[in-house]
Structure formats: C-alpha cells, structure tokens
Amino acid sequence: MKDTMFTTTDRLDHRIATTSWGNRFEYKMIDDPNFGYYVEEDADDFKNWRNYT
Numbered sequence: 001m002k003d004t005m006f007t008t009t010d011r012l013d014h015r016i017a018t019t020s021w022g023n024r025f026e027y028k029m030i031d032d033p034n035f036g037y038y039v040e041e042d043a044d045d046f047k048n049w050r051n052y053t
Helices: 009-017 024-031
Strands: none
Touching: none
C-alpha cells in the first residue's frame, strides 16, 4: 500500500493491476435515464468514453 496513489509515475506501471476495459456503467449511467443521471445530450454523441484498459 505504500505505492498507492491516483496518478503514478511511469516507473510503477508494471506494478499496477488493470481493472477494466472502459466501464460499461459509465455509459449506462448517462444513457439509461432510469439507472443513474439525467443528461439531455445523447450518450452516443460524446466522443471521450474510455475504450481502453
């Protein structure tokens, strides 16, 4: 736990476990009005969804 932090240095990348490829809940919270947040914009128009690990 001594190396945990929000933003690490490149020298620690090999010690960090990958947690997900993007996050399907991020999209669903915006796209599904009954799941999370009401957003007027269309979720498909947003171009910055994470699609990487």
